[in-house]
Amino acid sequence: MQMKKIRWLVLCILALCLFIPAGIAERAIPEVLKVTQEVKCYRAKGYRIITYSELHSTREDVNDLINGRVAALKEEAEAVVPEGRDYNKRCAHADIYTQITRTGDRWLSFHVCAQTSAKSSQNWVKCEDYTYDMESGRLIRLGDIICEEGWEKLLHEIRIQVEESFPEDKPDEQALDAICSRESLTEAGFIMTPGHLALFFPAADVYPAHAEALLRVEIYVPELWEILTEEGRKETDCTGYKLVALTYDDGPGKGTTRGVLSSSVRHPGQVTFFATGHRLEENAEMLHLEFDAGHSVQSHTWAHATKGVTTEKVTDWETQYNKAMGSIIGKLPIMMRPPGGNWRGYVNSGTELAQILWDTNSTDSSAGEGKQDMLGCCGRASIACDGSIVLFHDVKIYAGDLAERSMRLFEQENMLIVTVNDLCALRGISLKAGTVLQNCPPEEAEVSMQAHR
Structure with missing residues (x-):
């Protein structure tokens, strides 16, 4: 009698499993995409607070590169951060950090950004973008993921979004032409998130009055899929997460x-x-x-x-x-x-x-x-x-x-x-x-x- 109950229970469980929709299957975050970061902070002379991140991923070579870039940008930021007035609300800040996003089973994107600020204003900013295949350690560039027929659409979208930035200002057309070229972007870094591709540009290149800012161009799915290579689609597919x-x-x-x-x-x-x-x-x-x-x-x-x-x-x-x-x-x-x-x-x-x-x-x-x-x-x-x-x-x-x-x-x-x-x-x-x-x-x-x- 006990065995019959067990068999009946097993059959019920199997039957339920057959009717679970495939779309709700949970997808686990792979080990290679598991990372931690420390955020460290110290005070410097002149009422300055310096904050920076330190990456710990499964790949030492990636850790060394990203942390090396954080260190280099920190040195630049420390040289330009203005003085503060006290360590309460009137101190000056230098923030150097890496923002990370995961996609697919192997890619991590690292947005390394350094900023300085004082008196409620940002004074200086600089960023670098890196996307890595965390299994092979390969650095992925924009030219690796945009299909041949996708370049025209990508460049058109970049131009539109940059022109729409800072609505009360007009862009420098010559500078805009320079960043909206395949030659300037093929080796460019980028950030991939589960839902979009992001490209960052210094605002000063196109809008000289905004030297303290960044321009951000975003292309979301489903339009994003139309411009990606097969590898790009595969490694940015977050279905099931x-x-x-x-x-x-x-x-x-x-x-x-x-x-x-x-x-x-x-x-x-x-x-x-x-x-x-x-x-x-x-x-x-x-x-x-x-x-x-x-x-x-x-x-x-x-x-x-x-x-x-x-x-x-x-x-x-x-x-x-x-x-x-x-x-x-x-x-x-x-x-x-x-x-x-x-x-x-x-x-x-x-x-x-x-x-x-x-x-x-x-x-x-x-x-x-x-x-x-x-x-x-x-x-x-x-x-x-x-x-x-x-x-x-x-x-x-x-x-x-x-x-x-x-x-x-x-x-x-x-x-x-x-x-x-x-x-x-x-x-x-x-x-x-x-x-x-x-x-x-x-x-x-x-x-x-x-x-x-």
């Missing part, structure tokens, strides 16, 4: 946002910052840190209004927001997080920005300031599943510690930490006007307005 989008509201802060950024350096991936209008100019250097690292920087509105929203107000708020954001990082938002999740007033008032809500709330905005409060927020965030959008706030005093614990948990669950942009691109969601989104599960993602009414 669980995805989670971590989002941060109400910033940028200074120390608190730095904590989140440091955690994102330790754990591969990128996050989305929904920045509030009144904080943009007073924390311009933090916007640069977010954007130049490759994170998504989007709108949390100019006035942070939850009611009394009208067409006239929305138009005025978006004009002010775009002017500030466009002059600082040069790229305008394509989505917004409505304050309090109250999206109807904004959509009914004609905003062109997609509305990004959340399906997982850490509740950090209403939680206390103690360690147990932070652990409770981490526990609430940890229920996120494949396709979740998680709500945090980067002005919370323990934002960095909460980010560190949450990112570690998601990484242990074999989840890729992606921007909302990547999540939507990979799940086929269009970020068009009127879109209201809570999550992007593998099966069905878009939440229509009719479903919310």
